[in-house]
Amino acid sequence: MKRQGGYIWQGLGKRGMKRFDVDLHIHSCLSPCAEMDMSPKRIVERAAEKGLDIIAISDHNSAENTGTAVRLGRMKGIVVFPGMEVNTREEVHLLAVFEHVYQALAMQEEIYRRLEGENDPRVFGEQVVANIHDEVEGFNERLLIGAVDMGVEEVVDKVHELGGLCMASHVDRPSYSLISQLGFIPPGLDLDGIEISTPDARRFVLNYVGEGPPLVCFSDSHRLEQIGSRFSTFILERPVFTELIRAFRKEGERRIEF
Amino acid sequence: MRVRDIKEMLGLELVAGSSGLDRMVQGGYCGDLLSDVMANAPQGGVWLTVQAHQNIVAVAVLRELAAIILVNGSKPDPKTIEKGEQEGIPILLTNQGSYEAAGRLYMAGIGQTRDEAL
Numbered sequence: 423m424k425r426q427g428g429y430i431w432q433g434l435g436k437r438g439m440k441r442f443d444v445d446l447h448i449h450s451c452l453s454p455c456a457e458m459d460m461s462p463k464r465i466v467e468r469a470a471e472k473g474l475d476i477i478a479i480s481d482h483n484s485a486e487n488t489g490t491a492v493r494l495g496r497m498k499g500i501v502v503f504p505g506m507e508v509n510t511r512e513e514v515h516l517l518a519v520f521e522h523v524y525q526a527l528a529m530q531e532e533i534y535r536r537l538e539g540e541n542d543p544r545v546f547g548e549q550v551v552a553n554i555h556d557e558v559e560g561f562n563e564r565l566l567i568g569a570v571d572m573g574v575e576e577v578v579d580k581v582h583e584l585g586g587l588c589m590a591s592h593v594d595r596p597s598y599s600l601i602s603q604l605g606f607i608p609p610g611l612d613l614d615g616i617e618i619s620t621p622d623a624r625r626f627v628l629n630y631v632g633e634g635p636p637l638v639c640f641s642d643s644h645r646l647e648q649i650g651s652r653f654s655t656f657i658l659e660r661p662v663f664t665e666l667i668r669a670f671r672k673e674g675e676r677r678i679e680f
Numbered sequence: 681m682r683v684r685d686i687k688e689m690l691g692l693e694l695v696a697g698s699s700g701l702d703r704m705v706q707g708g709y710c711g712d713l714l715s716d717v718m719a720n721a722p723q724g725g726v727w728l729t730v731q732a733h734q735n736i737v738a739v740a741v742l743r744e745l746a747a748i749i750l751v752n753g754s755k756p757d758p759k760t761i762e763k764g765e766q767e768g769i770p771i772l773l774t775n776q777g778s779y780e781a782a783g784r785l786y787m788a789g790i791g792q793t794r795d796e797a798l
Contacts, residue, residue, distance in 0.1 A: 512733050513712075573733060573757055604735040605714030 445653040446478040447640035450487040454547035456644040462491035463556045472650030480505035482566045485526035515591035515598040518581040521663035525584045539565030589615035594623035614670045639680040654680040683747045692772035696764030703746045707791040710778045730754040737763035
């Protein structure tokens with residue numbers, strides 16, 4: 423007797439790997455240093471136009487524009503994950519990316535509890551929360567540019583506890599980077615990836631990383647025209663979060679190229 | 681001057697590395713970017729910083745520094761205390777800022793060249 427399931431399994435076995443262009447480091451107008459036209463709507467439209475398959479919105483210490491961006495991504499047919507760029511106690515930038523908005527908001531709750539100060543828009547810039555129609559919903563009044571009273575290890579652990587991926591941002595840069603602030607990558611720090619801001623930095627950074635987590639290269643866009651300028655190509659079965667995790671772990675034929 | 685002497689002089693609180701208290705202090709350095717400290721801190725110097733992460737102990741060992749002073753009320757992570765104890769690097773705390781603490785150390789002759797001391 424022929425079992426029905428067999429046919430489906432054969433189909434699955436034939437499913438091949440595909441290439442997806444990924445940029446998990448894009449700031450929206452919620453980040454004080456990003457330009458005002460970086461609304462979730464324009465980011466998603468520009469990313470789609472540039473042929474990116476998967477993006478994340480990662481604002482400084484906040485995820486308040488991620489829900490809007492994820493909804494817009496579904497409407498425009500591009501995968502958007504909610505993210506955040508956390509500024510740790512050591513003034514190290516760590517990039518967190520989650521599967522679901524509620525996870526990013528749980529991270530945000532923890533961050534807000536340990537982030538002091540009030541933004542001065544004249545000095546740092548406006549922090550705009552926008553809706554899917556490209557309208558201003560409100561202004562965030564916290565000092566999002568500030569450092570959170572959490573150490574790097576604590577942030578990595580919290581992101582993992584919530585089911586997210588955690589990368590060290592732009593470690594080749596002279597400021598706010600794990601290497602500039604702490605001299606070297608702390609042994610035992612459980613990062614999923616190491617971001618560099620240009621492929622040229624690969625050799626310099628590999629001296630510090632060794633056999634550690636894989637390198638990625640993202641745009642760290644603060645202006646619309648930067649979107650698409652840098653990205654990494656992920657070789658995955660499907661454009662879903664669990665596949666991203668497996669690519670960072672180099673499972674099977676999954677890998678990250680740039 | 682030994683680490684023990686500057687502890688008394690500035691009224692610092694010792695939280696780790698008491699085995700290194702008799703080390704001689706030769707010069708000093710202020711900095712919170714560990715990449716900068718790794719490149720520039722003088723051997724045998726005392727290092728003033730707000731950075732409290734455990735990597736500071738490794739930097740002190742690498743540069744053969746005499747001691748670390750955490751300024752401005754900065755509190756070390758538990759791992760930092762543990763490593764300081766293991767490596768015998770004294771970790772001292774003060775509520776003074778880097779400017780004031782370094783000024784007092786300098787006035788006491790630490791890091792002055794012979795001409796300046798005269």
